[in-house]
Amino acid sequence: MHVMSEDLSNLVQPGRVHRQIYTDPAIFDLELERIFGVAWIYVGHESQVKSPGDYFRTFIGKKPVVLVRDAAGDIRVIHNQCAHRGSLVVANDNGNTDEFMCCYHGWTYHLDGRLKAVPLQHGYPENFDPSNPKTAMTQVPRVRSYRGFVFASAAADGPSLEEFLGHMATSLDDMIDRAPDGEIEIAGGVFKHAYDGNWKLYLENLCDAAHPIFTHRSSIDAAQQQSDAVHSDGTGEIAIRQMRQNGAPYSFWESQVGIWTYPNGHSYLGDYHDDAKLVAALKDPVFRDYIAAMEKKKGKAETRRVMEVRRWNSNVYPNLSFMSQFQQLRVVHPVAVDRTVVHTYNFRLKGAPEQMFRNTISFANTVNGTGSLVLTDDLEIYNRIGMGLSSAGAEWIEIGRGYRSDLPDAHGGRRGVNSTSEVYIRNMLDAWLGYMTAPTLSSPASGGGKYPAA
Ligand code: FES
Ligand SMILES: [Fe+2]
Structure with missing residues (x-):
């Protein structure tokens, strides 16, 4: 099947997207050429x-x-x-x-x-x-x-990597700035997982603040019933706190988290842990030792600045997601229109106490490991979406939540004051449409999840 640009333009509309972009093998082939064959x-x-x-x-x-x-x-x-x-x-x-x-x-x-x-x-x-x-x-x-993160573009011309990243480079900075010695390294192997669904679903989930309370219900319930006392080595606490915090009520997600989007499809979700629940808890003795190492190398003011950057998942469209607070990085590999592989890596912060890296691995086991009680829920959802979209149900997928409350962002994007906004999906689809319909093969200039009020 030959897909025309005009056809593609009709598939992304204000507040909705046609399911065909997740199911059509011809569109998948075009994505490989026009997105993965062009972007950084x-x-x-x-x-x-x-x-x-x-x-x-x-x-x-x-x-x-x-x-x-x-x-x-x-x-x-x-x-x-x-x-x-x-x-x-x-x-x-x-x-x-x-x-x-x-x-x-x-x-x-x-x-x-x-x-x-x-x-x-x-x-x-x-x-x-x-x-x-x-x-x-x-x-x-x-x-x-x-700064050590290597990107490649199969297009000979186009925007520079710095232009492509724009303000999202600050999330990569945050990965590195958290190392007392100013350097990070991948360590500890790789988790590989796969699902029977489209690659776009992956980044669409990682900033989705409205799903944990339903999707991760079983681990939330189990963690809420568990007493703190049984996890004396500290690493179990990371799992328990993370799972409990996934059960935060809507009122919390709607008032205290936030989501930020930028041109070219990039976005990040705010941290959703207060100090008492923060998985990198400020009162935790290992974290105190880490802060001391940071202050020794970087001084108090710079350490405070770094600790005040509170981001959860950062997505660099189309194939990268990372999380600076626990040094996680995930790479999305599109395999077929209905098959995706994801590889997850961990970073060691050079100059930090070794227990910090153990906590990183604990966190990876909790949310990214192949036996994780959290990841397996999300994989089930990707598979269910893959199956659901193959039915003869509704043709259009709703992505309009939050558009009334979204605000412009100072760095050229749009911001969901309310983290349950689907602004980040609209933003990715703006980028998608820009790439897919670009007259010349270059990165789109626009973005930002524009949503004209009806
Ligand atoms: S040596 Fe590589 S294909 Fe023959
Ligand atoms: Fe999830």
Whole structure:
């Protein structure tokens, strides 16, 4: 099926979106081309490739790529395809190597993708030239790091990474600024999970403040019945507090949390824990030690400034979600119109007490682990949406909640005073429409969840 831009424009309307954008394989293919083939896509963190020869295998949309530090120490993102007969070259998730070798006929490549050696070279035609760039593992045209977070764009031209991130860069700053030594590193492995539903559902859930009280009811009930006393090592408390706080009443979500959106589809949800319930509780002895380490390295004023940044999930559209308070980062991989894979990583704050990283892992186990009592609820919802949208029920999906109370934001976006606003979904769909209908392949300039009052 050929999808026209005019057809696409009709699928996103004020306060509603057509279910086709979550179910149509032709639209999914177009998204790979017009969104994942154009936007700045998060590929990995520099700490995953610390030394020359370190590599990490990932995807830009569905296209396999390799993030690698080359012999000169520069970071590259190269397409993971052998120039001979097309095999995937790098099959391990990560590692360290002097060269990449294709295991089909043994072509080898330098770390920057240039062809190094070809077995049986005398057998190739006379004009075969191993130094021809066409015989390389080709490089993704634009690769940029924002303070260690590496993004790549398959489009040769377009807005800079800084323009693309805009004010959302402050959420990445918050990830890094929380480290007493001013550096963070990915540590502790990766959680991988998958669901039978569209990739867009994932970011649509991570700032959804209206769902925990229903979706996570079973763990809220269990946590509310549990006494504090049984969790003496501190890590169990993180789980209990988090699960209990998911049960906060609507009055809390509607008055004390907030949600912020920015151009290009980005957004973040405010923190939803007060000091007594904060999972990174200010009264907690480990957290006190951490604050002392921060004050020693950064001074009291800067420490106070950092601690006052209170954000929950930050989403960089279209494939990244992270949470600075517990150093979590999730990468969304679209696989098919009804299949999505998500990888979750944890960061260690350099210079912080080691117990802080244990708390990070505890938090990951609570909300991102494959056996998590919270994540499994959300996966069930994604699957149910996938199934629900395949029915012959309502064609249009409602995304209008909160539009009456949304306000303009000082940094070019719109803000939901009320965190139960669906402003962040409207904002992502504005970006979606901008990418999908752009006459030239470049990032959309508009955004901000505009919602004309009826
Ligand atoms: S396909 Fe890679 S060497 Fe032949
Ligand atoms: Fe959830």
